Amino acid sequence: MTDLSAPFDRVVCGDLVTPEGILAQGFVAIRGETIAAIGQGQPPPARMIDDHAGRLIFPGLVDGHMHTSSAMGWGGIEHASRTAAAGGVTTLCDMPYDIPRPVTDATIFSEKVAVVNRTAHVDVALYATITKTGGVARIPELAAAGASAFKLSTYEYDAVRFPRIDHREMEHAFRLIAETGLMVAVHNEDQELVEALTAEAKASGRTDPIQHARTRPALAETLADVLIFELARATGAHAHLAHSSLARGFELARAFRAMGVKASAEACIQYLCLTEEDLIRQGGKAKCNPPLRTAEEVERLWTCLVAGDVAYVSTDHAPWPIERKTSPDIFACAAGLTGLQSFAPLMVTLLEERGLPLTLLAKLCAEEPARLHGLAPKKGRLAVGADADLCVMERGQFVFDESTILDRPECRWSPYHGRTLRARVAATYLRGRPIWDGARVLNAPGEGRFVPRQGR
Numbered sequence: 232m233t234d235l236s237a238p239f240d241r242v243v244c245g246d247l248v249t250p251e252g253i254l255a256q257g258f259v260a261i262r263g264e265t266i267a268a269i270g271q272g273q274p275p276p277a278r279m280i281d282d283h284a285g286r287l288i289f290p291g292l293v294d295g296h297m298h299t300s301s302a303m304g305w306g307g308i309e310h311a312s313r314t315a316a317a318g319g320v321t322t323l324c325d326m327p328y329d330i331p332r333p334v335t336d337a338t339i340f341s342e343k344v345a346v347v348n349r350t351a352h353v354d355v356a357l358y359a360t361i362t363k364t365g366g367v368a369r370i371p372e373l374a375a376a377g378a379s380a381f382k383l384s385t386y387e388y389d390a391v392r393f394p395r396i397d398h399r400e401m402e403h404a405f406r407l408i409a410e411t412g413l414m415v416a417v418h419n420e421d422q423e424l425v426e427a428l429t430a431e432a433k434a435s436g437r438t439d440p441i442q443h444a445r446t447r448p449a450l451a452e453t454l455a456d457v458l459i460f461e462l463a464r465a466t467g468a469h470a471h472l473a474h475s476s477l478a479r480g481f482e483l484a485r486a487f488r489a490m491g492v493k494a495s496a497e498a499c500i501q502y503l504c505l506t507e508e509d510l511i512r513q514g515g516k517a518k519c520n521p522p523l524r525t526a527e528e529v530e531r532l533w534t535c536l537v538a539g540d541v542a543y544v545s546t547d548h549a550p551w552p553i554e555r556k557t558s559p560d561i562f563a564c565a566a567g568l569t570g571l572q573s574f575a576p577l578m579v580t581l582l583e584e585r586g587l588p589l590t591l592l593a594k595l596c597a598e599e600p601a602r603l604h605g606l607a608p609k610k611g612r613l614a615v616g617a618d619a620d621l622c623v624m625e626r627g628q629f630v631f632d633e634s635t636i637l638d639r640p641e642c643r644w645s646p647y648h649g650r651t652l653r654a655r656v657a658a659t660y661l662r663g664r665p666i667w668d669g670a671r672v673l674n675a676p677g678e679g680r681f682v683p684r685q686g687r
């Protein structure tokens with residue numbers, strides 16, 4: 232039971248947003264690193280009272296899919312986690328496709344954990360993966376080390392960093408992952424189709440931005456989706472589409488669930504608001520895989536989201552240096568967008584523009600990714616006993632300016648530059664301590680920590 236006779240360490244006041252509703256004029260009372268009480272009205276005595284009256288207090292966001300270390304290795308953890316702090320994202324689920332070594336065994340995993348504990352500004356859960364061949368035997372040790380999920384790919388960007396796993400190896404991996412109880416998120420694009428179409432486009436001299444979408448048509452994505460879910464059906468693993476840019480992916484997940492398969496799919500925020508027009512206009516800065524689709528497809532994705540078929544919404548944040556995004560040859564540009572610092576305000580904006588409740592943000596950007604990554608009940612929820620991770624949002628009109636991104640100078644670019652957002656992150660708290668005050672990151676590298684999967 233909560234002891235109300237002793238003052239709390241800190242009370243944070245504002246309008247609390249949970250998946251169930253909004254508690255106006257509420258408070259979160261904190262002892263140590265943990266939420267000790269939640270209520271409404273007069274706040275209880277505390278050594279510190281942070282009054283955010285009129286502001287929205289969300290659980291700290293949990294980004295279920297992002298990449299700190301594709302471009303510069305584990306040095307990227309510090310930079311990405313600093314932008315996360317400024318964006319109200321208090322837990323990152325970091326992908327394993329790191330340079331120079333992806334996270335494919337327990338030794339590499341523990342080395343990455345040490346770098347997280349030494350350099351991160353927010354808490355970090357880690358995906359694990361396997362080598363292109365011969366790596367499946369490492370699956371149990373990676374799960375035992377505390378991996379939150381596995382990531383595999385049907386498409387090869389790089390034989391070492393981001394390999395395609397062939398069907399035979401994939402089936403074997405799925406069987407072993409099923410035994411661990413972890414989810415396997417899969418990058419869902421068909422290699423054969425994309426390679427053939429890309430070769431045709433290049434042969435005809437077409438390398439302008441829209442060719443990126445044309446060479447990765449819907450069928451390239453849905454062929455991979457079906458393969459992934461059939462592997463789940465055959466092996467009992469929980470298969471998760473790492474991103475679906477198409478309503479069809481969510482419909483397939485639903486259809487397979489109806490057949491008793493553990494199937495889910497994720498939307499990245501860019502698929503909910505950017506289109507092929509952005510690809511044409513912004514070129515490499517709007518190149519991601521799968522590619523952006525049409526405005527009509529964006530509408531269909533929102534229908535899936537409202538219907539409850541989107542497992543969670545992530546950023547797929549990939550802070551490539553700008554020089555990797557500016558070639559006029561779209562095929563020469565790196566794939567992946569930045570999105571951590573704009574994530575929470577953009578999600579508020581998109582929900583409000585559609586008249587949808589902000590409780591969906593608490594559910595799809597905190598509670599559900601935390602649950603699927605085995606980080607609940609510590610993470611993802613405003614609840615007694617949970618870590619006191621908070622994202623405080625102020626409403627208003629704020630133009631998102633990419634130069635404010637707190638990454639390395641060469642990574643201060645955004646496909647959302649110039650967009651008017653309806654909120655900004657006024658404060659972020661990590662385990663009871665303020666780490667962002669609306670202008671500055673307040674904590675030191677290494678105050679974030681590795682979060683192992685709970686309760687295995």
Ligand SMILES: [Zn+2]
Nearest residue numbers: 296298326547
């Ligand atoms: Zn990704």
